[in-house]
Amino acid sequence: GQQRDYYNLLVDGFQAGHLYMQVPPHPDLLALPAAQRPGSAPFLLDASLYAGHYYLYFGVVPAVTLYWPFAVFTGHDLPEGWAALVFASVAFGFAVWWWWDLRRIFITHGGIFWDVGCILALGLCTVLPSTLRRPMFYEVAILAGWAFGLIGLWALTRAGLFARRAYLYLLLAGVAIGLAIGSRPNLAPAGLLTLLAGCIMVVVKRTPPEARWGQRFLLSLGWAGC
Numbered sequence: 001g002q003q004r005d006y007y008n009l010l011v012d013g014f015q016a017g018h019l020y021m022q023v024p025p026h027p028d029l030l031a032l033p034a035a036q037r038p039g040s041a042p043f044l045l046d047a048s049l050y051a052g053h054y055y056l057y058f059g060v061v062p063a064v065t066l067y068w069p070f071a072v073f074t075g076h077d078l079p080e081g082w083a084a085l086v087f088a089s090v091a092f093g094f095a096v097w098w099w100w101d102l103r104r105i106f107i108t109h110g111g112i113f114w115d116v117g118c119i120l121a122l123g124l125c126t127v128l129p130s131t132l133r134r135p136m137f138y139e140v141a142i143l144a145g146w147a148f149g150l151i152g153l154w155a156l157t158r159a160g161l162f163a164r165r166a167y168l169y170l171l172l173a174g175v176a177i178g179l180a181i182g183s184r185p186n187l188a189p190a191g192l193l194t195l196l197a198g199c200i201m202v203v204v205k206r207t208p209p210e211a212r213w214g215q216r217f218l219l220s221l222g223w224a225g226c
Helices: 006-016 027-031 061-074 080-106 112-124 137-161 166-183 185-206 213-223
Strands: 048-050 053-055
Touching (some): 006 137, 061 137, 137 166
8 A cells, every 4th residue: 555654755756757755845844944944843854855845865775676666566655664574585695695605615514503503693693683673764774785785795705706707796796785885875985895805806816827917907896887
């Protein structure tokens, strides 16, 4: 059915042909300048009121990658709890996949109990339990950034450790980390540093001593989308 959370209101705005949320501000907020507005007037918490419209200043990526496609294909709005669960599941799945790639290469000894313990730690000793306790648009943005960030980390690890399709993995990593930053802009420093480290790892791992490291490094940066 119809949902009134911020991301669904933003998707309603997209479908109406504009970038602001499809919700009118209270008339008392627009009748006076910002410095003279009454504190008792109803307003949306943590939304930006600009030029008579409400804008969502959290990352737009969750709306574009999940909410909008869901609305197009089903004709319904996606509840925040389900959106959070989708991104949390993707994050957990790629965290386990990333750990399993490292385990196969670097940890050749270990029993089933050790494996199960590590997988449980990836799910229970992270932000997953707290963000899923009461998911709102804050948590949806956090989990989307975490999910795409882990996809990027997994792809960078594969680009550096596996011989085949290294540059395609770099391309995937660049796209995924870009989507992570688009979900939570404060992930930009860590995301860009991780991408740079991944490119260096690919160059060091795959460049023979006689080759030109500079050209390989620029090529890696190009594939990663820098």
